[in-house]
């Protein structure tokens with residue numbers, strides 16, 4: 675039996691690194707994206723690491739296309755969907771009022787509706803595959819609302835709530851729903867980003883760090899399994915911020931976030 679993984683936004687960054695890592699670990703990989711050129715490069719790279727799988731065009735905001743791609747992939751992968759990774763995302767940084775409204779709306783379309791589309795279309799295939807896992811790409815910005823990333827951060831709070839709720843709701847279908855909480859990762863997404871927190875915290879993680887975190891979260895160690903961990907902060911900084919927010923009074927969490935953002 676070959677396990678299968680469907681990854682949205684797989685052409686670059688975290689999606690690409692995860693596709694390559696899971697292919698090397700024997701998964702049948704489906705990597706989908708709007709960026710056809712980079713998908714073609716990934717296709718070659720998957721073959722050169724001896725990986726098996728498919729790449730294909732997908733705009734996660736198009737519910738009909740999401741449904742079609744998942745159905746095709748499920749069939750090609752031998753009637754299995756072991757892992758669904760809702761990874762496609764957009765980030766716009768800056769003062770909220772200075773970012774055009776349509777840019778905020780597009781971020782919501784991709785980061786929120788894209789995830790809803792993937793979950794809705796993926797459900798029947800996940801349900802029929804024993805031990806299936808959903809990995810949503812959340813963010814450390816879902817720990818406390820982030821200045822200069824207000825809309826992005828809010829979309830990741832949506833992902834957090836969806837993850838928590840479906841983790842409860844889909845347990846009875848043997849589907850584990852989790853999310854990753856990385857802090858800044860050095861990918862195209864953060865290339866031109868300069869905010870208070872990129873200055874105070876830096877951009878320290880690599881796409882490979884997150885891919886490794888995803889691979890570990892999919893197949894958790896016994897303690898993590900027993901504790902039924904839902905959120906997976908990646909890196910020391912995100913782990914410290916998550917622990918701080920959990921154990922500090924609300925005023926202190928606010929103050930820490932205000933200071934880190936330089937406001």
Ligand SMILES: NC(=O)c1ccc[n+]([C@@H]2O[C@H](COP(=O)([O-])OP(=O)(O)OC[C@H]3O[C@@H](n4cnc5c(N)ncnc54)[C@H](O)[C@@H]3O)[C@@H](O)[C@H]2O)c1
Nearest residue numbers: 683686687688708733734761762763811813858859861863
């Ligand atoms: N880079 C970071 O600092 C960071 C931190 C925490 C969480 N994340 C999250 O990780 C995920 C991946 O981010 P990344 O850093 O690899 O970004 P990236 O920009 O390198 O890659 C994102 C990919 O998503 C694709 N994409 C964009 N819109 C799409 C759409 N409508 N349909 C399908 N694909 C689409 C892009 O073409 C791109 O290949 C995102 O959800 C992001 O919010 C990133």
